[in-house]
Amino acid sequence: MLKVLPVLLLLAVWIYAFVECLNTPERDVRKLPKVAWILIILLFTPLGPVAWFLAGRPRRNAPYGAVRSEERRWVAPDDNPNFLKSLDERDGGPGPDEGPAPRDAGPEDPPPAR
Template sequence: MLRYLPFLLVLALWIYAFIDCLNTPEEEVRGLPKVVWVIIILLFGEVLVGPVAWLVAGKRRHAPAGGSTPSEWHRSHRSRFVAPDDNPEFLDSLKEDKKKDEALLKDWEADLRRREEELRRREDDQDKG
């Protein structure tokens, strides 16, 4: 089992560097265009040159600003998530969906009434005839 460990570590580093490169915004990539870094990681992944080069030289690393701890820096720079029940756009979309569903239901009910009336007329015509 231990003989597979180096292969798995190389594979894990290769996958990590590839995904990290793909998820890095273009303005944070150093030295080469992002596409070139992806090609380098893919072509030289087995020998660790590509992933290590990406991790060392490819991505601009941010230091914590103002002496703050890394967790404080990440908290201040992450995107602001708004819960769905606090998001007015989401609530408006729910109201619109509800209106559309009610209109669709009314159309279906009207269509059902029309078909029932047609069936009654046919049955009445057959009984008379």
């Protein structure tokens, strides 16, 4: 039984990679065309499925649902208008077009220059 287990495991990984590659839309496949990935999975059985999982399959955990590399750009919170808007709504402060809130002059402020 232990001699058959690695063969069954390899067969399961190969079938999973092949079916997943067939079901992946052409626009989501990375690095190579989909037909090339199918041939790699079929012809290079031990390494083909591993190459598909590492380099060809679309990333599922990409931010904001992005799949392509140009869509996976990280945006700092102070550059993200949706984040700034959510802060203003939460705090009840001015919107992004209203400018900063007016500040009252206090004892620590220097007198105006003349």
